Amino acid sequence: xxxxxxxxxxxxxxxxxxxxxxxxxxxxxxxxxxxxxxxxxxxxxxxxxxxxxxxxxxxxxxxxxxxxxxxxxxxxxxxxxxxxxxxxxxxxxxxxxxxxxxxxxxxxxxxxxxxxxxxxxxxxxxxxxxxxxxxxxxxxxxxxxxxxxxxxxxxxxxxxxxxxxxxxxxxxxxxxxxxxxxxxxxxxxxxxxxxxxxxxxxxxxxxxxxxxxxxxxxxxxxxxxxxxxxxxxxxxxxxxxxxxxxxxxxxxxxxxxxxxxxxxxxxxxxxxxxxxxxxxxxxxxxxxxxxxxxxxxxxxxxxxxxxxxxxxxxxxxxxxxxxxxxxxxxxxxxxxxxxxxxxxxxxxxxxxxxxxxxxxxxxxxxxxxxxxxxxxxxxxxxxxxxxxxxxxxxxxxxxxxxxxxxxxxxxxxxxxxxxxxxxxxxxxxxxxxxxxxxxxxxxxxxxxxxxxxxxxxxxxxxxxxxxxxxxxxxxxxxxxxxxxxxxxxxxxxxxxxxxxxxxxxxxxxxxxxxxxxxxxxxxxxxxxxxxxxxxxxxxxxxxxxxxxxxxxxxxxxx
Amino acid sequence: xxxxxxxxxxxxxxxxxxxxxxxxxxxxxxxxxxxxxxxxxxxxxxxxxxxxxxxxxxxxxxxxxxxxxxxxxxxxxxxxxxxxxxxxxxxxxxxxxxxxxxxxxxxxxxxxxxxxxxxxxxxxxxxxxxxxxxxxxxxxxxxxxxxxxxxxxxxxxxxxxxxxxxxxxxxxxxxxxxxxxxxxxxxxxxxxxxxxxxxxxxxxxxxxxxxxxxxxxxxxxxxxxxxxxxxxxxxxxxxxxxxxxxxxxxxxxxxxxxxxxxxxxxxxxxxxxxxxxxxxxxxxxxxxxxxxxxxxxxxxxxxxxxxxxxxxxxxxxxxxx
Numbered sequence: 001x002x003x004x005x006x007x008x009x010x011x012x013x014x015x016x017x018x019x020x021x022x023x024x025x026x027x028x029x030x031x032x033x034x035x036x037x038x039x040x041x042x043x044x045x046x047x048x049x050x051x052x053x054x055x056x057x058x059x060x061x062x063x064x065x066x067x068x069x070x071x072x073x074x075x076x077x078x079x080x081x082x083x084x085x086x087x088x089x090x091x092x093x094x095x096x097x098x099x100x101x102x103x104x105x106x107x108x109x110x111x112x113x114x115x116x117x118x119x120x121x122x123x124x125x126x127x128x129x130x131x132x133x134x135x136x137x138x139x140x141x142x143x144x145x146x147x148x149x150x151x152x153x154x155x156x157x158x159x160x161x162x163x164x165x166x167x168x169x170x171x172x173x174x175x176x177x178x179x180x181x182x183x184x185x186x187x188x189x190x191x192x193x194x195x196x197x198x199x200x201x202x203x204x205x206x207x208x209x210x211x212x213x214x215x216x217x218x219x220x221x222x223x224x225x226x227x228x229x230x231x232x233x234x235x236x237x238x239x240x241x242x243x244x245x246x247x248x249x250x251x252x253x254x255x256x257x258x259x260x261x262x263x264x265x266x267x268x269x270x271x272x273x274x275x276x277x278x279x280x281x282x283x284x285x286x287x288x289x290x291x292x293x294x295x296x297x298x299x300x301x302x303x304x305x306x307x308x309x310x311x312x313x314x315x316x317x318x319x320x321x322x323x324x325x326x327x328x329x330x331x332x333x334x335x336x337x338x339x340x341x342x343x344x345x346x347x348x349x350x351x352x353x354x355x356x357x358x359x360x361x362x363x364x365x366x367x368x369x370x371x372x373x374x375x376x377x378x379x380x381x382x383x384x385x386x387x388x389x390x391x392x393x394x395x396x397x398x399x400x401x402x403x404x405x406x407x408x409x410x411x412x413x414x415x416x417x418x419x420x421x422x423x424x425x426x427x428x429x430x431x432x433x434x435x436x437x438x439x440x441x442x443x444x445x446x447x448x449x450x451x452x453x454x455x456x457x458x459x460x461x462x463x464x465x466x467x468x469x470x471x472x473x474x475x476x477x478x479x480x481x482x483x484x485x486x487x488x489x490x491x492x493x494x495x496x497x498x499x500x501x502x503x504x505x506x507x508x509x510x511x512x513x514x515x516x517x518x519x520x521x522x523x524x525x526x527x528x529x530x531x532x533x534x535x536x537x538x539x540x541x542x543x544x545x546x547x548x549x550x551x552x553x554x555x556x557x558x
Numbered sequence: 559x560x561x562x563x564x565x566x567x568x569x570x571x572x573x574x575x576x577x578x579x580x581x582x583x584x585x586x587x588x589x590x591x592x593x594x595x596x597x598x599x600x601x602x603x604x605x606x607x608x609x610x611x612x613x614x615x616x617x618x619x620x621x622x623x624x625x626x627x628x629x630x631x632x633x634x635x636x637x638x639x640x641x642x643x644x645x646x647x648x649x650x651x652x653x654x655x656x657x658x659x660x661x662x663x664x665x666x667x668x669x670x671x672x673x674x675x676x677x678x679x680x681x682x683x684x685x686x687x688x689x690x691x692x693x694x695x696x697x698x699x700x701x702x703x704x705x706x707x708x709x710x711x712x713x714x715x716x717x718x719x720x721x722x723x724x725x726x727x728x729x730x731x732x733x734x735x736x737x738x739x740x741x742x743x744x745x746x747x748x749x750x751x752x753x754x755x756x757x758x759x760x761x762x763x764x765x766x767x768x769x770x771x772x773x774x775x776x777x778x779x780x781x782x783x784x785x786x787x788x789x790x791x792x793x794x795x796x797x798x799x800x801x802x803x804x805x806x807x808x809x810x811x812x813x814x815x816x817x818x819x820x821x822x823x824x825x826x827x828x829x830x831x832x833x834x835x836x837x838x839x840x841x842x843x844x845x846x847x848x849x850x851x852x853x854x855x856x857x858x859x860x861x862x863x864x865x866x867x868x869x870x871x872x873x874x875x876x877x878x879x
Contacts, residue, residue: 035610036665038708039618094689097679097740099700106691124701130617131704138678172658201612202597234589237615307698315615318634319589430601473605476571479659482605 004030004146005395006388007166007181009153009208011037013129013377014359015187016136017384018348018391019145022185025392032148032168032179034203034484037137041189041201042380045129046240046311048121049377051086053108059083060550062120066375067551069115069271070339070368071511072527073221075547078346078364082375085382090122093381097135099124101308111308112245115271115372115558126240126311129377148179152484153207154411156184157403158215162353164401167411171484174477176415178408182395183354185387186212186342187380190360191495193488195335195445196437197236199228208361210491212342213498217350218531220363220544222495223503223513224339226371227446229275230295231334234319239295239312239331241373244268246304249296250279251328252287263558270558273370273512276333280446283332292330333446337376339367339512340502343531343544348387354394358387365529368546369511418486419475426471429486432463436489436496444503449517453504460496467493494534501539502530523553559588561595561637564646565607568657577657580604581646592640592647593621593632596661608660616773619707622714623661624650629711629771652714668710671727675734675753680745690742703736703781705774712768712778724757728768728778731759735781738788750789759785760799801825811870814863818849 008019011033023029033040052059063083067074094100094108100122103109110119124131140147150171157165157178165180188208192200213219229250230239244250250268252258262278263270270278279293297305305313305325316322322329341363348356359380366379439459443452467490474482508522509515529544561584568577584598593611600607609632611621616634623632626640629652640647655663682690712728719725726734734753737743753759759782768778790800805824809817822840826832843849860866 035612035618035620039610039612039620041613041618043617043707044613044615091689095681095685097681097742099692099697099704099740100689102692102694102697106693108689109694124697124704127617127701127705130707131701134704134706134708135679141673142678201618202614203612234587235614311617318616321589428601428605474608476569476606478570479608479662481600481608 001180002177003165003180003400004028005181006183006185006391007032007179008185008187008388009033009166010040010187010189010359010361011147012040012042012187012189012359012380013133013136014361014380014384014387015040015185016140017381018185018187018358018388020136020139020143021385021388022392023143023145025389027392027395030146030148031140032151032153032166034150034152034171036149037140037147038134039203040133041204042133042377043130044199044201044238045377046126046238047113047242047245048111048123048128048374049090049132050113050116050120050372050374051090051122051378052083052120053087053090053110053122057118057120059086061117062086064551065116066366066372068556069370069372070366071273071370071521071556072523072551072553073224073365073368073510073529073546075365076549076551077547078366080549081346082366082378082382086378089378089381093132093135096139098132101125111242112269113373114241114244114269114275115266121245121374123242125307126242126309132377152487153211154415154487156211156215156355157407158352159401159403162401163215163355165403167408171479174480176408176412178403180400180403182398182400183356183391185348185356185358185391186361187357187359187384187387188361190338191492192335193433194436194492194496194499195225195440196434197231197441198335198437199231199236199238200336205488205492206338206495207488207491208357209342209498210494212350212352212355212357213494213532213534215352215355216534217352217355218343218533218542219340219498220343220529220531221340221365221368221502222338222499222532223506223530224367224369224511225335225444225499226272226337226339226512227276227333228336229272229279229333230331231336232315232319233290233292233330233332236334237315237319238334238336239315239329240309241272243295243297243309243312246297246308247300249299250275251294251296252282253289254287256287258282258287258293266558271370272373274558276446277514279333289330292332294328295324295331296328297324298326298328335441335445337371339363339365339369339371344387346386347390348383349390349394356387356391358383369513415483418470418472418483421469421471423471423473425469427466427469429470429472429489432467432470433489433492436460436463436493440496440499444500446514448503448513448515450504450515453500456500457504460493460500464493464497498532498539501541502532505530505541527553559590559638560585561590561641562646563592563595563599564648565596565661566648566650567607567660568651570659586637588638590637591633592625592630592635592637592649595637596632596649608662610662617707619709622652622709622711624652624714629653629714631709631711631773634773652710654714654716654719655710665710668708668713668729671713671730672708672733674726675730676745676749677730677733677737679737679740679743681742682744692741696739696741700736700739703732703739703776706732706776707774709773711771711773715767715771717765717767718761718763722761725761726753726757728762728782731762731785732776732778732781735785738785747792747794750785750792750794753785754789754794754797754799756798758799759789760797760802798825798827801827811867812859813857814860814866817857820857
């Protein structure tokens with residue numbers, strides 16, 4: 001019998017941080033992940049991690065920039081926790097071994113990032129996330145924490161109103177197992193693959209969103225989908241905001257730095273929602289170069305590019321055949337991050353007992369309508385630690401649940417059903433995903449309106465219907481990645497449904513959610529969170545008030 | 559654009575499992591990567607093909623495999639660069655690790671070696687209240703090693719590992735360098751001693767394959783050489799590797815030509831038990847004609863060996879300057 005006091009699902013930064021902090025309290029902790037921990041998508045965070053590190057930079061200023069960036073939808077109690085705990089989090093990481101770039105005295109150096117009034121971003125070249133992920137994995141190896149590596153959760157087990165374990169498949173053997181846990185922490189990341197294209201990795205399929213949603217935990221602010229202003233047109237890969245932090249320009253087909261018309265003060269370093277909308281407007285109005293604008297770093301010092309932006313230079317060369325030292329690189333807004341997620345409180349607890357969440361999977365909410373660049377790494381660590389700690393407190397002293405064998409059988413039957421279906425009459429998961437992704441990009445992207453959202457809603461409903469007939473070629477057990485993908489697509493369709501329903505519900509424009517039919521922010525009716533529950537006849541929507549402590553909503557300009 | 563791939567497949571659940579080749583033709587955009595081609599196969603042609611992949615931008619390290627015979631990240635390899643007129647692109651799983659299915663190998667071998675070098679910082683105590691102060695030049699040097707994505711390309715194509723399973727290998731040694739070079743690490747001396755031992759930095763044969771195949775320019779061999787230099791200047795000399803290097807240098811300096819039996823004796827050191835252990839090997843070498851005793855049992859200086867000596871002196875003078 002497999003059982004742990006605390007089981008963490010997902011081994012990115014949030015998951016490993018949760019596991020490390022839970023394990024320090026002496027309980028039995030394990031991590032389950034569908035890929036090896038260092039393959040997790042925290043790797044992709046290039047630019048850095050924010051913290052008010054300097055004496056003359058009070059954390060309240062970081063909090064204010066975050067609140068303003070969120071378009072006043074972020075919960076201010078959660079943002080205060082995030083920003084006040086940031087400096088100690090950076091020091092903890094540095095002591096673990098993260099090699100932050102240094103200034104002249106050997107202290108941690110800071111770079112500029114979007115939406116912030118001053119330099120506040122700690123970084124390691126443009127591989128910050130990769131270095132942090134590898135270093136925290138080093139700590140996990142040191143602690144000897146058990147990892148169920150290349151295992152996939154097929155469903156959460158909920159009994160008597162509490163989550164008490166998971167059903168999971170060992171991908172190497174193909175066997176399904178029940179793993180009992182007094183508390184489960186979902187750190188499963190975002191769901192970029194619900195969109196096509198996306199900057200996200202192929203593993204970002206929002207598994208945790210759908211699994212939490214299916215056992216009754218509501219998702220919050222799912223309409224808040226971040227489009228990053230600088231992704232490559234070819235494969236959607238990310239070109240770090242750090243480039244603009246170092247001084248890069250965005251120019252249109254006329255060679256104009258168009259941001260001066262949209263954000264005259266902050267220019268290219270306005271918040272991401274503002275820059276992406278500006279780019280999309282330029283593109284829609286014909287001042288584009290093959291559907292793109294240009295990211296221009298030619299005026300920057302060659303050594304700056306080689307030392308601080310080396311990875312994006314490689315990406316430009318590799319995927320667009322452009323050497324950014326010599327030529328500007330085509331970029332466009334691309335789906336990048338989910339501000340919304342599984343609703344948690346500031347201790348990481350969801351609405352369902354025994355179920356916790358942190359990182360991009362969760363919505364505390366610190367990002368509200370728009371996340372500031374370099375706040376996501378911070379979110380994973382601050383709230384990963386909190387979720388790990390509070391899950392231990394919950395698990396302490398309660399018994400393991402009695403889970404009947406039939407519960408395991410349910411998932412076995414479901415998988416048997418997919419495997420048994422004849423490929424010739426069945427639906428290919430890849431085709432369903434592509435149709436979903438293109439629909440979401442077209443209708444639930446930078447600009448939205450009621451007609452488009454309704455169109456998306458009916459397409460997603462039709463795809464869900466077709467999914468009932470999904471089939472796979474691979475009928476084997478060992479590393480059946482065909483089956484894994486089919487299961488992921490099933491989960492993604494639920495996530496898409498929740499995003500569309502939430503976007504239809506919020507009849508205003510705020511942060512990343514821009515409705516051309518409701519172009520203004522409407523604080524009277526919509527200074528509140530959307531909450532979506534899985535209901536018998538589709539998504540059910542409610543609202544929650546926004547927590548405001550010291551910053552009253554104001555007009556937002558950059 | 560149309561590409562043809564010849565993929566080495568392996569199904570562990572077949573009646574009598576054995577590797578086989580299967581050819582696929584795909585129509586993909588001209589700038590497609592080998593990974594794009596494989597994903598196309600998996601999604602639209604043959605879903606049974608198993609491959610690990612995730613980020614598509616050379617940072618997660620999942621999709622290491624051999625393309626046209628050399629370890630690469632499939633996502634960082636353009637199909638058109640691999641296509642040669644009239645020939646299919648060959649795609650095989652990485653080497654030096656057991657194949658589990660198709661292009662998926664068992665990375666436990668890899669990770670066990672990483673664990674062997676105690677891959678975590680042992681921070682200098684007492685820890686400062688704030689960050690440790692470190693010069694940025696050191697950070698830039700460490701960044702080269704931290705660029706490693708643990709894809710295993712260097713391990714796949716390492717010729718030392720192929721014959722010596724005990725070798726810690728290029729990835730783990732590059733990882734070890736990251737700690738040896740970190741001024742915040744307290745265990746430096748201990749690490750240098752362990753890394754100079756059997757299986758460590760001296761078991762690398764300098765074939766340069768790891769440098770050639772590394773998709774992230776970590777250049778493991780260069781990190782290995784740097785560990786050797788640091789170990790020797792830290793006085794870590796009581797090991798076969800250092801003795802071998804010193805003996806090699808001494809023999810050439812004194813006679814201008816290598817004296818293999820003497821090199822062997824000096825590398826083993828003044829330990830009669832270890833020396834006896836090498837007698838059978840010596841006899842085999844002699845029989846195979848690999849020990850140059852034909853010219854007589856005594857080693858002679860080469861003519862004009864004074865020039866060799868002067869070369870040494872010149873190099874030493876530049877090093878001191």
